[in-house]
Amino acid sequence: MIFIFIILNTNIYAANIKNSATVFMYHKFDKPKYPSTNIRLEQFLQHMEELSQTKYNVKSLEYIVDSIINDIEMPNNTIGISVDDADRSFLEVAWPILKEKGFPVTLFVTTGYISNNSKNYLNWDEIRQLKKEGVTIGAHSHLHAHLSTMSLDEIKSEIETSNKIFLNEINEIPSLFAYPFGETDEKMFNLLEDYKYKVAFGQHSGVINETSNYYYLPRFSLNEKYGDIERFKFAANAKGLGVYDFVPKNPNIIENPPFIGFSLLDQKLANKINCFLFDSDGEVEKEVYKFNERIEIRLNRKLKKGRSRLNCTVKDNQWRWFGIQFYINN
Structure with missing residues (x-):
């Protein structure tokens, strides 16, 4: 076996990282029919109670992103909360709890799900109301496809279709993007930057810091299996590794x-x-x-x-x- 090692110039970096932020990701709430994407209500309540402790600082994803990009120091144990797909259970179960706690949240919306008027997902009137109440709206593609298997033209069509719908329905195009299934590739990094997205999020575990790839930021995905309170506490208190x-x-x-x-x-x-x-x-x-x-x-x-x-x-x-x-x- 032949080993090839890549040794790169490292002199420009400091001794350690300045900022860390843990971002959590949810999909469905209190819908046990879908255990791989669902979080049980009792689990979610435990998470929110934990984050209510004074040692945590729950901030919007925009705050976290802008702090990282502009090299602004964040408070210790900075936490972000995100939800993918705009499942109806977000409005009915999670949002009242988040709203009561005063916790900011970003809802990554798949425009095709909403346009199809599925009873399982929110409608545009509800999304507009959530936005008015303080929920940040992020982009999550149009068809929730496996983007890394698509051609560049197909991906452009996904983004442009989604952007037009957002502009028509909420009068703005989101600046934050989340990849369906957390799947992406290098051409997507460049494309999202061209379309003026500030950052994009995956679905892989890890803590954000200033050396993170802005177009492949980590989030801790939480479901019934991986949503126990001890794992949640561990992730909430973890710091960036400075890779x-x-x-x-x-x-x-x-x-x-x-x-x-x-x-x-x-x-x-x-x-x-x-x-x-x-x-x-x-x-x-x-x-x-x-x-x-x-x-x-x-x-x-x-x-x-x-x-x-x-x-x-x-x-x-x-x-x-x-x-x-x-x-x-x-």
């Missing part, structure tokens, strides 16, 4: 198995870091090589078709978490 110069740059994997590598702002963390990669067949065995602040990971087999996730954690005086999702079309 930069990550390869592969394209999360839509072409060369399989991929060469994976990254550098750490704080070199002292390198010796203590643990990384785990899972695909549909379970954990992928690997070799990890450490060169000062540089970490190189070599997989012992190819990744399976579909989504796979890399998570790296380390503890200094607190837990730090970096994650990314890969996707393989074939």
Whole structure:
């Protein structure tokens, strides 16, 4: 086996990160028929009660994004809340609780779901009312398709169709985007920047910091299985890992198995870091090589078709978490 290591210039970075923010993602509320995307009411109430403690600072996603982009220091334990798809249960179950707590939230809307007048989703009158009450509206494509499998022209059509509907229905085009299924590729990063989106969010675990890819920001996805209060507390208190110069740059994997590598702002963390990669067949065995602040990971087999996730954690005086999702079309 031949190993190729990529060593990059690291002199421009400081000793550690300045900002961290944990963003949580929900889909459905108190709809046990859909356990993979649902959060039970008792779980959600536990989450909101935890975030009501004074040690947390629940902020809007716009505040978090603008602070990161403009290098403005955020308070400790900054938390963001997001909801994908505009399921009706957001209005009926979650929003009254969030509103009572005074917690800002971003609702990522799939315009095609709303335009089809499905009884399972909100309608535009309800979305306009939510916006008036303080809910931020984000974009989540038009058809909720697997964007990484589409051509550039097809993706442009998705974005432009969605943008026209937003402009007609709420008099503005959102500045925040969330990828359906958390799937994306490098051409999407550039395209969303061209369409003037500030940032885009995936569905992979991890904590946002100033070295994060603005067009592939992490969120902790919460459902019945992964919504227990201890995991929630762990994520809410975690900090960014300060990962930069990550390869592969394209999360839509072409060369399989991929060469994976990254550098750490704080070199002292390198010796203590643990990384785990899972695909549909379970954990992928690997070799990890450490060169000062540089970490190189070599997989012992190819990744399976579909989504796979890399998570790296380390503890200094607190837990730090970096994650990314890969996707393989074939």
